[in-house]
Amino acid sequence: MSGKIRWSGAVLGILGLALVLVVHWQVFYWVSTERTMGVVQRIFYIHVPAAWVAFMAFGIVAVCSAVYLWLEDERLDMAALAAAEGGMLFTSIVLLTGPLWGRVAWGTWWTWEPRLTLTLLLFFIYLGYFLVRSSTENSERGKRFAAVVGIVGALEIPLIHVSVQFFRSLHPEPVVMTPEGPSLPGDMLTTLFTGLAAFTLLFLAFFLFRYGLERMKRALAHRQLAGDGVPLPEGVSS
Amino acid sequence: MEYLRQMGALIWKDVVIELRTRERIAAMGGFTVLVGVLFNYAIDPTVVEPQAIASALIWMTIVFGGMLGLGRTFHLEEEEGAFQGILLSPIPRDALYLGKVVANFILLTAVTILVFGVFTLFFGIQLGGHPLALVGVVLLGILGFVAIGTLFSAMSARTSMGESLLPILVFPLLIPVVIYGVTATSRLFQGLPVSEVDGNIRMLGAFAVVALAVGAGLFRFVVEE
Secondary structure, eight states, X not given: OOHHHHHHHHHHHHHXXXXXXXXXXXXXXXXXXXXXXXXXXXXXXXXXXXXXXXXXXXXHHHHHHHHHHHHOOHHHHHHHHHHHHHHHHHHHHHHHHHXXXXXXXXXXXXXXXXHHHHHHHHHHHHHHHHHHHHTOSSHHHHHHXXXXXXXXXXXXXXXXXXXXXXXXXXXXXXXXXXXXXXXXXXXXXXXXXXXXXXXXXXHHHHHHHHHHHHHHHHHHHHHHHHTSSXXXXXXXXX | OHHHHHHHHHHHHHHHHHHHHOHHHHHHHHHHHHHXXXXXXXXXXXXXXXXXXXXXXXXXXXXXXXXXXHTTTTHHHHXXXXXXXXXXXXXXXXXXXXXXXXXXXXXXXXXXXXHXXXXXXXXXXXXXXXHHHHHHHHHHXXXXXXXXXXXXXXXXXXSSSGGGGHHHHHHHHHHHXXXXXXXXXXXHHTTOOGGGGHHHHHHHHHHXXXXXXXXXXXXXXXXXX
8 A cells, every 4th residue: 555545544534533533422412402303313413424425435436437437547446446335334324323213203213215215225236336346257347347337326316316205205204304404503513514524534534545455456466467576465375 | 220220130139039939038928927826825805905006016027027037138149159249240339238128128018018918817907097108107117127127137147146136236226117117007007197197207208218328328338348
């Protein structure tokens, strides 16, 4: 891993972790309790930032994939892969924290609320993304397949979003969340933004580390394949 | 014109092969009828009226039966390097994709007719009073389905997971077809006026257009080495 990537990854990671601690302090001791939902609403500050990062990661995957198919630059494929792994992680956080919140706020573990459904589908698109990669013997082919999945997924997401919203209108929610937006009180907004910053920084750190790791793996595979007498790093057997 | 002629040749090839071997149509047709039989025993008519869930049953049978055939779209070509031959011929990749889509569409239309026949026969389902709108909904829906399915079946056929990968890739993207297709079909079955399904038909059309455009654009990245 080149020094630059490692250092920026470490700095972003430490900053992100520090902010994760700050946001937990804010969530548990500082921010005021929401009136209707009570204490459980505090999961919001973990849940929403994770969702934001998951969707941002998906955007990065789609853009890198599209440009990869065009320029066939290896680095773009590595970036898409790194972003997809980070995205998968944060999508899982959203899907784990969502039901916990929903159980108390809506009285049910799962509901076909559009954003919930969309996140679940996003998770499966990511799953397909990794499966096509891992199940192709020819790695160049796998990279192209994954890129196609990433692009098609991103192009279909708006249509899926519209359709799950249409579906919801047939089944109105018994308890509808109050719309926040600018009406969110100051301390809640601050906590939310701390969470957003923390998760974005952590995602970027994961992204950089994963990118650097992938680059090392590919360089290693390349050397092994070339067999040009370049010594392997210590502790690595072919 | 040349483009259409090339597409036509590919469609003709697939249709003739299917008519002679009857492999996929037999598998899909058999599946359809047997699913109807299974549903008959799975549904207790004293608890749930088949008419009430008819559109869901019909669409799910079309989707699952369709996956069975779509997964084998490129099966023949994968044997003995036949696909290399097609790739070497001077046919644009998108014409190849669209040809495959049309061939699959014809196949799935035949299966869909069978699905409707089987379900009206087995469950006595009333199809409502707007046959044209119903045909429009169903054809647009399966066109979108086939457009997505053909692209990903070319992909899954060339992975070690094969057809088992196809549902994971296709089902998340198929949500719009299922939502708009099922609700529109259900409304038509209830005898509601066509204006009630206007929006659905437009969305199914939009989905089909997007899926076809995306598939035609990206197909070459899936088949080329």
